[in-house]
Amino acid sequence: xxxxxxxxxxxxxxxxxxxxxxxxxxxxxxxxxxxxxxxxxxxxxxxxxxxxxxxxxxxxxxxxxxxxxxxxxxxxxxxxxxxxxxxxxxxxxxxxxxxxxxxxxxxxxxxxxxxxxxxxxxxxxxxxxxxxxxxxxxxxxxxxxxxxxxxxxxxxxxxxxxxxxxxxxxxxx
Numbered sequence: 319x320x321x322x323x324x325x326x327x328x329x330x331x332x333x334x335x336x337x338x339x340x341x342x343x344x345x346x347x348x349x350x351x352x353x354x355x356x357x358x359x360x361x362x363x364x365x366x367x368x369x370x371x372x373x374x375x376x377x378x379x380x381x382x383x384x385x386x387x388x389x390x391x392x393x394x395x396x397x398x399x400x401x402x403x404x405x406x407x408x409x410x411x412x413x414x415x416x417x418x419x420x421x422x423x424x425x426x427x428x429x430x431x432x433x434x435x436x437x438x439x440x441x442x443x444x445x446x447x448x449x450x451x452x453x454x455x456x457x458x459x460x461x462x463x464x465x466x467x468x469x470x471x472x473x474x475x476x477x478x479x480x481x482x483x484x485x486x487x488x489x490x491x
Contacts, residue, residue, distance in 0.1 A: 401470030406445035
């Protein structure tokens, strides 16, 4: 964790957190290296993620949302890729990882990812998977720096994704 990082807590998102999250996702979608759009993720997607207990937030000491991620399991499109390490299943996937613009470059993305990995390990997963737009150099460096291993390239949803996996506690690739 970087020294200048704003203190935060991590917890499952509440319905009240959704109002803060959607504008942050829209800001991120405006970046050329982001595969999201002004239509995705939408309010209904976030509401479903929150209702299913898959959406997690980082909040500052005042309770302001700083970032978020979603955990998924068994996505057909992701699972259909043949390069995943079969010995590392069950696997969980981190999707829609977001650091709100005011909190970028403070190490929050790495802390969000570490929290997601810890949740997956507690849930019994043997590995964590991540798909990142292949042109998102900042995210590519971040995932490699967190111990994720590039395993292949997938064309999904009209985007080329670099696919990474990380063995969890005691596992090896």
